[in-house]
Amino acid sequence: MTNGTRPLTTCPACASRLIYPVSFASHPDRERVVIERCCPECDHSDCVVCDAVAAAVWGRRERSIRRELVRQVIALELDEILASV
Ligand SMILES: [Zn+2]
Structure with a gap:
């Protein structure tokens, strides 16, 4: 388990900015999130420990990225369906 000197959203191994949260759990101190x-x-x-606000911001950003991806997939599928009619 590491602690927040490095940016949450950068992979410590390869510096990729595509690292994403798999799960959020409350820290035993109840003020932070694992x-x-x-x-x-x-x-x-x-696993990283960060304060609840940073975790909420990251979670929100990931959800909006996921929503955008779903929109794009649906748009592509519609294009394909329309092209095959
Ligand atoms: Zn990496």
Whole structure:
């Protein structure tokens, strides 16, 4: 388990900015959050402890990225369906 001197959203192994949170759990001190994260580029995974506000911001950012990806996938599928009609 590491502690926040490095940016939360940068992989400590390969410096990728694509590292994403896998799970959030409350820290025993109840003021911080333990985030399990995973890097899709080098498969590095670890746990970081950060304050609840930073965890909430990261969670929100990931959800909005996921929503955008889903929108793009649906748009591509629609294009394909329309092209095959
Ligand atoms: Zn990495």
